[in-house]
Amino acid sequence: xxxxxxxxxxxxxxASDLAGQLQSLAKELGVSRWDLGxxxxxxxxxxxxxxxxxxxxxxxxxxxTVRAWNSDGLVxxxxxxxxxxxxxxxxxxxxxxASTYGNPDDSPGFSPLAxxxxxxxxxxxxxxxxxxxxxxxxxxxxxDLLGRHPAIxxxxxxxxxxxxSQRIYLNSEGACRExxxxxxxxxLYARAEEDGRKPRSSGAVRLAYGAEQLDVAGCIEEAxxxxxxHLDYAPxxxxxxxxxxxxxxxxxxxxxxxxxxxxxxxxxxVSLSQRDSLGSQLAVPFLxxxxxxxxxxxxxxxxxxxxxxxxARLPLVEGGILRHFLHSEATARAFxxxxxxxxxxxxKVSVGPHWFEIGPAGSTGELxxxxxxDRFSQDGIVWIDSLSALHAGVKASQGSFSLPFDxxxxxxxxARSIEAATVAGDIRAVLKGxxxxxxxxxxxxxxxxxxxxxxxxxxxxxx
Amino acid sequence: xxxxxxxxxxxxSLDQRWRDRLETVLAAGAAAGASLVxxxxxxxxxxxxxxxxxRITNVSPxxxxxxxxxxxxxxxxxxxxxxxxxxxxxxxxLDQALGMLGLTRxxxxxxxxxxxxxxxxxxxxKENWLRNCPGLDESxxxxxxxxxxxxxxxxxxxARRGSYARDWQEVLVAASDGTFARDIRLHQSVGINAxxxxxxxxxxxxxxxxxxxxxxxxxxxxxxxxAIDLCSSxxxxxxADYVEAGNYPVVLANRFGGVIFHEACGHLLETTQVERxxxxxxxxxxxxxxxxxxxxxxxxLSDGAFGSLSMDDxxxxxxxxxxxENGVLQRFISDRAGELRTGHARTGSGRRQSHNxxxxxxxxxxxxxxxxxxxxxxxxxxxxxxYCKSMGGGSVGPTGQFNFAVEEGYLIEDGQLTxxxxxxxxxxxxxxxxxxxxxxxxxxxxxxxxxxSVSGSIFVTVGQPHxxxxxxxxxxx
Numbered sequence: 011x012x013x014x015x016x017x018x019x020x021x022x023x024x025a026s027d028l029a030g031q032l033q034s035l036a037k038e039l040g041v042s043r044w045d046l047g048x049x050x051x052x053x054x055x056x057x058x059x060x061x062x063x064x065x066x067x068x069x070x071x072x073x074x075t076v077r078a079w080n081s082d083g084l085v086x087x088x089x090x091x092x093x094x095x096x097x098x099x100x101x102x103x104x105x106x107x108a109s110t111y112g113n114p115d116d117s118p119g120f121s122p123l124a125x126x127x128x129x130x131x132x133x134x135x136x137x138x139x140x141x142x143x144x145x146x147x148x149x150x151x152x153x154d155l156l157g158r159h160p161a162i163x164x165x166x167x168x169x170x171x172x173x174x175s176q177r178i179y180l181n182s183e184g185a186c187r188e189x190x191x192x193x194x195x196x197x198l199y200a201r202a203e204e205d206g207r208k209p210r211s212s213g214a215v216r217l218a219y220g221a222e223q224l225d226v227a228g229c230i231e232e233a234x235x236x237x238x239x240h241l242d243y244a245p246x247x248x249x250x251x252x253x254x255x256x257x258x259x260x261x262x263x264x265x266x267x268x269x270x271x272x273x274x275x276x277x278x279x280v281s282l283s284q285r286d287s288l289g290s291q292l293a294v295p296f297l298x299x300x301x302x303x304x305x306x307x308x309x310x311x312x313x314x315x316x317x318x319x320x321x322a323r324l325p326l327v328e329g330g331i332l333r334h335f336l337h338s339e340a341t342a343r344a345f346x347x348x349x350x351x352x353x354x355x356x357x358k359v360s361v362g363p364h365w366f367e368i369g370p371a372g373s374t375g376e377l378x379x380x381x382x383x384d385r386f387s388q389d390g391i392v393w394i395d396s397l398s399a400l401h402a403g404v405k406a407s408q409g410s411f412s413l414p415f416d417x418x419x420x421x422x423x424x425a426r427s428i429e430a431a432t433v434a435g436d437i438r439a440v441l442k443g444x445x446x447x448x449x450x451x452x453x454x455x456x457x458x459x460x461x462x463x464x465x466x467x468x469x470x471x472x473x
Numbered sequence: 474x475x476x477x478x479x480x481x482x483x484x485x486s487l488d489q490r491w492r493d494r495l496e497t498v499l500a501a502g503a504a505a506g507a508s509l510v511x512x513x514x515x516x517x518x519x520x521x522x523x524x525x526x527x528r529i530t531n532v533s534p535x536x537x538x539x540x541x542x543x544x545x546x547x548x549x550x551x552x553x554x555x556x557x558x559x560x561x562x563x564x565x566x567l568d569q570a571l572g573m574l575g576l577t578r579x580x581x582x583x584x585x586x587x588x589x590x591x592x593x594x595x596x597x598x599k600e601n602w603l604r605n606c607p608g609l610d611e612s613x614x615x616x617x618x619x620x621x622x623x624x625x626x627x628x629x630x631x632a633r634r635g636s637y638a639r640d641w642q643e644v645l646v647a648a649s650d651g652t653f654a655r656d657i658r659l660h661q662s663v664g665i666n667a668x669x670x671x672x673x674x675x676x677x678x679x680x681x682x683x684x685x686x687x688x689x690x691x692x693x694x695x696x697x698x699x700a701i702d703l704c705s706s707x708x709x710x711x712x713a714d715y716v717e718a719g720n721y722p723v724v725l726a727n728r729f730g731g732v733i734f735h736e737a738c739g740h741l742l743e744t745t746q747v748e749r750x751x752x753x754x755x756x757x758x759x760x761x762x763x764x765x766x767x768x769x770x771x772x773x774l775s776d777g778a779f780g781s782l783s784m785d786d787x788x789x790x791x792x793x794x795x796x797x798e799n800g801v802l803q804r805f806i807s808d809r810a811g812e813l814r815t816g817h818a819r820t821g822s823g824r825r826q827s828h829n830x831x832x833x834x835x836x837x838x839x840x841x842x843x844x845x846x847x848x849x850x851x852x853x854x855x856x857x858x859x860y861c862k863s864m865g866g867g868s869v870g871p872t873g874q875f876n877f878a879v880e881e882g883y884l885i886e887d888g889q890l891t892x893x894x895x896x897x898x899x900x901x902x903x904x905x906x907x908x909x910x911x912x913x914x915x916x917x918x919x920x921x922x923x924x925x926s927v928s929g930s931i932f933v934t935v936g937q938p939h940x941x942x943x944x945x946x947x948x949x950x
Contacts, residue, residue: 059748066573068553068566069829073537091537091556104534111532111613141573166749166871201751201871208902209872248718278525279632280668280677358523358531402866402878403898407632407668408675410715412898412948414876430874432898432948434718470718470900470948 023050023072023093025178025188031095032076035102036182043079044102045120045181047316047355048072048093054138055171056145058152060164063145074098075355077118078105084112087357108357116277118340118359121349124185124318129304131313135174136192136220144170144221148196151226155198158234161241165233167199167213172221179318179355187314194221198233202241210243210427212236212396212416217309217455236395239418243427246419246471251392252445253433253467254385257452257459259394259415261366264299265456266404266411267437271301271326271334273341274361280407282438283332285345292332293441296379298371299327301336303351303364307453311364316355321364324350329371330441336361366457370447379446383463391420392469394433409436431471440464487514487645488655489592495647496589498563502544503584503649505576509545510567511648511809513786514538514558515828517641518603524616524635526624532609539828544570548813552831589653595783596643596657603641603659605688612637615691619665622700628708632668637661637691640932646788654788660779660932661690662921665699669707676710676895678703678863678880683779683921685932690777706863706881713893716882716949722858723899723942724851724885728920729864731935733942734769734841735924736867737875737903742771742796743822743834744811745927751871753904754802761800763907766844769797771806773821773837779921780837780934787823787832794820796839800908808834826929833928840936844913848939851912853888859897859947860885869903876900876948898948906945914939 028048036044050072057064075089076098086108088101148170155165172194179187199213214232218224255263267282270292275281283292293299302323303311314320317339325333337345338353338361354360371377385391394417403413412434418425445463452459495512502510516538523531540563541554551573553566568578607615619635627633642658662683669676680703684690725733746752754762763769773782773791782791787809795803807815808823811834823832852860860883867877879897883890919936 063549063573064748065831066551067831068551068569068573070555070557071829072556087533089533089535089537091539093556100536104536108532108534108609111529111609113528113530115528116530142575164750166751199871211871356531357533398870399866399868399876399878402868402876405677407677410896412878412896414870414874414898414900414948430900430902430946432718432876432900434715434896434898434948434950468718468950470898470946472720472946 023048023176023178025180025186028178029180029186031098032102032180035099039102039106041078041102041106043182044077045179046074046076048074048178049175051173051175053171053173054141054144055169056141056148057169058145058148061149061153066141066145068141074101076101076105077355077357078102078109080106080109080112083117084109084114085117085357086110086112112357116340116358118338120181120183120185121317121319121339123320123349124181126320128313128320129322131304131311132306133191133311134219135190136222138172138174139221144172147221147226151196151198151230154230155200155234159202159238161202161204162200162234162237163203165198165200168197170196170221179314179316181318185318187318189313191310192220193310194218194224196224196226196229198229200233200237202237204241210237210240212240215455219309240416240427243429245429246431246469248470250466251390251469253392253394253464254448255394255462255464256396257461258454259397260368260462261454261456261459262397262400263411264366264368265363266400267406268363269406271336271363272361273335273337273345276335277341277344282407282409287332288335290332291330292327293330294379294444295330296371296377296446297327297330297441297444298369300325300367301363301365302367305365305367305458307458308365309455315351315353317349317353317359319349319351319353321351329377336363366459368457368459369451379444380463381446383446383448385420385448385461386423389421393418393420393425409438411435411437429472431469434468434470487516487643491645492589494560494563497560498567499647499649500584500586501564501578502567502571503586505571505578507544507546507571507576507649509649511543511646511787513541513828514645516643520639522612522616522637524613524620526620526633527617529613529617540566541828541831542566542570543831544574545813546574546576549574550810550831554829586649587651589647590651593654596655599657602657602686602688606639607691612691615694615696619696619700622697623665623667623704626700627667627669627704629669629671629711630667630707631670634666636664644786646786648788652788654784656783658685659688660685661687663691663694665703667703667707669711671711674711676707678706678710681921683932684777685779685781687777709893710881710895713895715896716859716894716947718949719947720944721947722855723945724855724858724860725937725940725942726862727914727916727938728918729922729935730861730940731840731920731937732864732867732877732922733899734937735836735839735935736869736877737901737906738769739771739836739839740869740926741873741903742805743836744805744807744815744817745833747805747815747817748811753873757802758804760802762802763797763800764910765800766913767797767800767907767910768795768842769840770795770842771836771839775838775919778838778919778934779932782837785821785823786825789819789821789823791821791837806834806836808832824928824931826931830928835926835928835931836924836933838919838934838936840917840919841913841938841940843915843917843938846912846914848914848916851914851939851941852885852890854912854941855885856887858885860890873903874900875903896949900946900948906942909943909945910940911943912941
């Protein structure tokens with residue numbers, strides 16, 4: 011036996027067997043209405059440190075979440091990693107017991123779309139590579155990155171990982187969803203330091219359906235370029251600046267405030283939007299935001315959500331107007347609309363976005379924003395490359411943010427890295443303060459977006 | 474067929490009955506040439522509850538079992554986790570981990586494994602913990618009481634939430650150096666949150682309390698005092714102006730103010746950072762890295778504290794580790810791999826979220842020790858600055874740059890607290906800020922929190938007395 015044993019596929023879950031077991035257990039417990047989400051995966055990953063293996067990891071994981079409805083129509087839930095018959099029985103009994111505490115005001119049901127046709131996703135299943143092959147690839151990538159500039163001394167955060175996974179949704183009315191997937195990821199985060207100056211760091215990430223499809227060279231190139239671009243830095247004076255967000259940074263910002271589009275948050279009273287916000291002007295008239303989990307750029311897309319509802323493209327903002335919310339079955343019922351394929355699986359079902367498409371509402375005039383924007387053509391532009399600490403610096407229910415960022419100040423057509431700074435503002439003002447877009451939209455792991463110009467944001471620096 | 478883990482040999486409890494199975498695995502690993510083989514088995518039982526307004530809106534039980542198996546060859550290691558606890562499952566995991574290091578389980582030939590030591594059973598006195606915790610009726614009633622108290626004491630509250638989590642974990646650690654130890658852990662946390670809104674004014678605030686090893690904790694929780702405290706803060710912050718950006722002297726309140734030390738310095742004193750070359754303090758033991766007013770400690774011993782342990786996740790009993798004494802760096806927080814790779818002796822700090830993670834050097838209860846001053850003296854020493862009563866989360870980057878959000882802040886003008894301000898973020902670098910902590914008050918208190926890092930999210934305590942930082946960059950509007 012050698013290292014290639016790691017390439018073994020996950021122990022397969024068989025939906026029909028699982029359905030049969032649950033049906034039988036449910037009958038024993040007197041549970042007539044149930045559903046289940048199951049997942050299993052096999053992961054392998056490697057990390058390196060200056061030419062040596064740092065950590066090699068393998069994991070086989072399995073989990074199920076069972077929901078059971080009682081005779082009052084209340085739902086309970088239990089999750090477990092124990093997929094043995096005893097584990098399933100305990101999970102179903104636990105869910106049944108928990109249903110006593112179900113919320114009569116907001117009880118989820120089966121999605122009316124849990125048996126609707128699913129979109130066909132182009133997701134090639136790749137054979138996993140041996141872990142020592144992954145290790146060699148990552149060692150070479152690290153060496154290449156270290157060789158790009160004498161100041162790049164280490165790549166302290168790095169990893170090459172691959173996953174084979176399977177997920178299932180079943181319910182007692184015969185819904186049966188199943189999806190298999192293989193994915194791989196590479197991240198390289200370099201640290202560079204020059205004599206007498208502070209260390210700087212930056213990096214890049216790539217996703218693909220298999221390790222052999224990863225754009226390793228592109229990841230090295232981007233990580234090197236971004237790190238080197240931050241070596242020559244200077245402090246920035248505190249003040250208000252026109253900011254140009256990179257696609258990644260703007261997608262992060264919109265994602266952090268996705269409660270604006272979240273029907274669950276609206277119903278809970280913690281969203282900036284309200285029930286009657288649909289149809290209102292949320293942003294400048296040239297902004298369009300869609301959630302499109304099915305976009306080919308969304309590596310690892312799922313064709314159905316936690317309740318079995320098909321994933322589909324959904325317009326959230328068109329022409330600056332708020333058009334739709336993201337829904338689970340329960341929130342959709344409360345709003346009198348169909349579920350949108352954005353649900354988790356729970357007693358209180360969470361709702362969340364998949365993958366954003368952000369850009370101009372049209373190609374000309376009022377639908378496109380300011381034309382021919384070029385960040386290098388104006389002085390005093392702050393170009394925000396990446397935002398940090400969104401978990402700490404975003405107040406989603408207040409709309410405010412104050413976030414550290416990596417970026418550049420543009421003067422005389424030249425971009426110089428900013429030493430350390432935060433950008434602060436209010437998302438509603440940002441969306442209504444967009445100047446326009448620059449360049450072509452870029453596909454990122456979180457969505458697709460061009461460079462986004464925003465007027466008058468507060469920057470705090472050290473100068 | 475389902476993947477069906479088989480554990481029938483051992484029954485439900487993780488205990489002495491696992492010895493033979495574990496010795497088989499460890500002997501096989503040692504015979505294959507591994508320097509060390511370590512097995513971490515866990516059984517977990519979790520419940521999460523949420524109350525919103527006058528309703529229980531979520532009851533989420535979860536349970537599970539799993540094993541993490543780690544093989545060392547010199548200072549290199551391979552790690553495999555699985556939910557399959559059968560002997561075949563453990564041996565398959567062993568084969569995979571050995572394979573990562575170029576080793577194979579060829580035979581049961583000569584090896585240096587002398588068998589497991591007598592079981593050190595830290596869990597024996599804790600068998601009743603789970604059943605002594607409040608049941609669902611009692612727990613849900615406490616949360617509804619809390620949201621009702623928020624309603625009673627608050628103004629303009631648009632959303633009120635109470636949450637409770639109970640995490641029970643039984644662990645068994647066995648290693649080819651003879652380590653054989655068992656423990657039972659119980660962590661409970663309860664939180665309250667409120668969103669106050671009045672026209673365009675909004676303020677969202679929260680409080681969280683946590684303990685370890687105290688089954689009675691939810692019963693003992695003073696929900697009314699917590700609600701009054703939160704509502705008072707919400708009232709202050711609802712109409713607060715945004716803070717003006719700039720560099721100010723800052724006084725950080727005690728308890729969760731300790732997140733500044735945790736993020737800015739504590740992470741940089743973990744041996745994982747030494748291994749990566751991402752700490753500026755790697756070669757600074759014996760050097761002055763902070764103001765002489767600063768003594769900082771990491772320990773796992775405080776009774777009932779969220780980060781306390783009877784043993785770490787590598788079977789070692791925790792210690793009280795003085796990290797910085799009067800400004801001078803004393804030692805690092807270290808685990809087994811950290812000791813192998815950096816030479817810093819283990820401190821009982823090998824921790825992980827679950828069997829899915831290899832243990833790493835992680836903080837436990839980490840705090841700045843009390844000083845000689847009163848909080849009023851600290852505030853009185855500032856002409857114009859910021860008082861941070863309550864902190865949000867924070868993080869530290871790979872170059873030591875940290876940031877954290879101020880949830881509740883007040884201006885200090887002429888030595889007095891004046892207007893509430895919101896939207897502040899404190900940013901800086903550990904190396905630069907530590908020498909600027911010039912005064913420590915005499916009111917040390919700890920606060921429970923969660924720390925996410927290389928080995929997952931773990932229970933920790935942060936803490937400090939009121940401290941004064943002479944100047945720090947405050948991000949704002």
